[in-house]
Amino acid sequence: MTAVELRRRGLSVTILDRGEPGREASWAGGGILSPLLPWDYPDPVNVLALAGMERYPRLAEELLAETGIDPELRPSGMLVLPSFDQPRAEAWRERFDFAMDKCLSRDKLSELAQDMESLWLPQVNQVRNPRLLHALRRWLEQKGVGIVAAAPVERLEATHGRVDAVVTPQGNFAVANVIVTAGAWSRELLGKQALGLNIWPVRGQMLLFKASQPRFSPVLIKNGIYFVPRDDGHILVGSTLEEAGFDKSTTQEARDHLYREAASLLPFLAATPLVRHWAGLRPGSPGNIPTIDRHPQISNLYLNSGHFRYGVTMAPASAQLLADLLLGTPPSLDPTPYRWPN
Numbered sequence: 576m577t578a579v580e581l582r583r584r585g586l587s588v589t590i591l592d593r594g595e596p597g598r599e600a601s602w603a604g605g606g607i608l609s610p611l612l613p614w615d616y617p618d619p620v621n622v623l624a625l626a627g628m629e630r631y632p633r634l635a636e637e638l639l640a641e642t643g644i645d646p647e648l649r650p651s652g653m654l655v656l657p658s659f660d661q662p663r664a665e666a667w668r669e670r671f672d673f674a675m676d677k678c679l680s681r682d683k684l685s686e687l688a689q690d691m692e693s694l695w696l697p698q699v700n701q702v703r704n705p706r707l708l709h710a711l712r713r714w715l716e717q718k719g720v721g722i723v724a725a726a727p728v729e730r731l732e733a734t735h736g737r738v739d740a741v742v743t744p745q746g747n748f749a750v751a752n753v754i755v756t757a758g759a760w761s762r763e764l765l766g767k768q769a770l771g772l773n774i775w776p777v778r779g780q781m782l783l784f785k786a787s788q789p790r791f792s793p794v795l796i797k798n799g800i801y802f803v804p805r806d807d808g809h810i811l812v813g814s815t816l817e818e819a820g821f822d823k824s825t826t827q828e829a830r831d832h833l834y835r836e837a838a839s840l841l842p843f844l845a846a847t848p849l850v851r852h853w854a855g856l857r858p859g860s861p862g863n864i865p866t867i868d869r870h871p872q873i874s875n876l877y878l879n880s881g882h883f884r885y886g887v888t889m890a891p892a893s894a895q896l897l898a899d900l901l902l903g904t905p906p907s908l909d910p911t912p913y914r915w916p917n
Contacts, residue, residue, distance in 0.1 A: 577893070577897055579714060581754075588715075588720045589722075591743060592723065593727035597705075601707075604855065604884075608702060614664045614667035617862050619864050620864060631648055641717065650698075651792055654694070654794070654795050659694065673698060674698050703805060727744065729744065732747075733873055752876075753875060770872075770916075773881075774866070777859040778819040779884075780826070780829040781853055781855075782834065782837065783810070784849055786809075786810060797836075857884055859883050863882075866915055868914050869901075895907045
């Protein structure tokens with residue numbers, strides 16, 4: 576998304592990826608365009624997330640029109656089932672002027688046998704992550720952006736307070752500016768140049784079911800577990816929060832936990848084929864607040880990383896803010912909360 580924003584502003588951009596582009600955390604997530612319980616997060620998270628959410632309808636239309644690939648942005652809404660902090664939710668709604676209603680879950684989801692007072696957020700959309708990434712890559716290729724796969728950065732060659740070249744096994748790349756958007760690997764890539772940056776991997780595991788037809792339409796959240804229905808009957812269930820380093824393997828324990836939670840809330844899932852189980856690594860950060868800033872000591876080195884659980888949600892607004900900082904234009908958002916930590 577950063578490359579898209581910079582290319583729109585006329586810059587020449589090349590993406591270097593340690594693996595296959597678009598196959599890490601952004602691919603692995605659920606595609607809910609909202610913090611799960613936004614009232615549980617500090618204001619800088621909500622400001623960036625809401626700004627990103629606002630930009631998605633136009634972005635999805637543009638990608639479909641120019642690439643022919645539908646990111647499947649859908650106005651599904653989000654139904655939050657008990658338990659949750661009602662006073663905090665009400666305070667958040669008033670502060671951010673976001674639509675939210677009390678309702679009984681039976682009004683939105685017939686499969687739930689019990690009546691539970693819930694919160695309905697009708698403005699929440701979802702997007703199908705792999706298709707979004709496919710569309711973004713196609714758009715970038717059409718606009719002449721170079722994408723180099725299997726090019727892990729070995730080091731940044733810097734002299735006199737500037738990066739001169741990026742060294743990879745596929746050669747050295749001369750640069751005018753460098754933007755690190757390496758997610759959970761950002762701190763390791765920067766090495767001693769990370770300074771006080773605190774980004775670490777947090778594993779999340781997901782299950783994917785396939786029903787013969789769509790069974791419900793809203794995104795559901797209950798006790799930290801979310802359920803994301805797709806148009807073709809697929810249902811995502813996730814996700815765990817695990818401190819497992821850079822280990823992306825799946826575990827039977829997580830599978831069993833997610834399966835029990837899924838079948839408990841939606842009993843029909845017990846008879847629905849489970850077609851996939853995977854894991855991804857989020858870029859953890861204190862308070863879920865990313866760093867979007869220029870390096871304190873290296874004048875042409877920038878970072879857009881540390882979005883933890885909401886990188887897809889925050890991406891359009893994060894990319895715009897980063898481009899503003901790099902080009903010296905008035906920032907679209909107050910950059911102060913996203914400064915490089917001391």
